[in-house]
Amino acid sequence: MFPARSNEMNMSALHSLIACHECDLLHRVQSLHYGERAKCSRCGALLYAKKRDSFEHTIILALASLIFFTLANFFPFMTFELNGRVQVSLLSTGVQEFFERDMWELGILVLCASIIFPALKILGMLYVLGPLEFNRRPWHAALVFRMVEHCRTWAMMDVYLLGVIVAVVKLSDLANLVPGVAIYSFVALIFTLAAADSALDTHMVWEKMEKIS
């Protein structure tokens, strides 16, 4: 009996510790008031922060991102006019061009960074945070939330937009370019998704997930 109890106590002591993601120094977790931040005593990196209304803000921004994502993918991105010929392109047209020219690796990379990872990130956020807001734990919540964390690193729509701007500047002398609804939605999506990232309190999500299970 005694070793089991001691083991339990050790586990509970470990449970209240957090490692700095920059320098690995261990800290004891302390409860914070809204707006407060806990920083590493050695390197000053942010350990965790308690954000006010984090769940509500993140859900609203993720819903806005979903609307902009839908508009960005299904409406015209850019219209090219050259010698009377008009060509309308979508967000996916660039990816399609890479595949048609047998540049599979580049096509897959652009498809993942500009469409698949942002979509998984938005849907994953809504799938986990929506039910948690109503004190319900969705199926495989931990797995999906870990995926959201990975997608946050790989969703690089801003890089894609930079590529589009360079192409537009180069082509503007040759053809008349008319930006479509999708390009404005894509820019708005970059901002709403960055704001959702900033509003998301991952520490609180894991805490709530643990309490409900």
Ligand SMILES: [Zn+2]
């Ligand atoms: Zn540190």
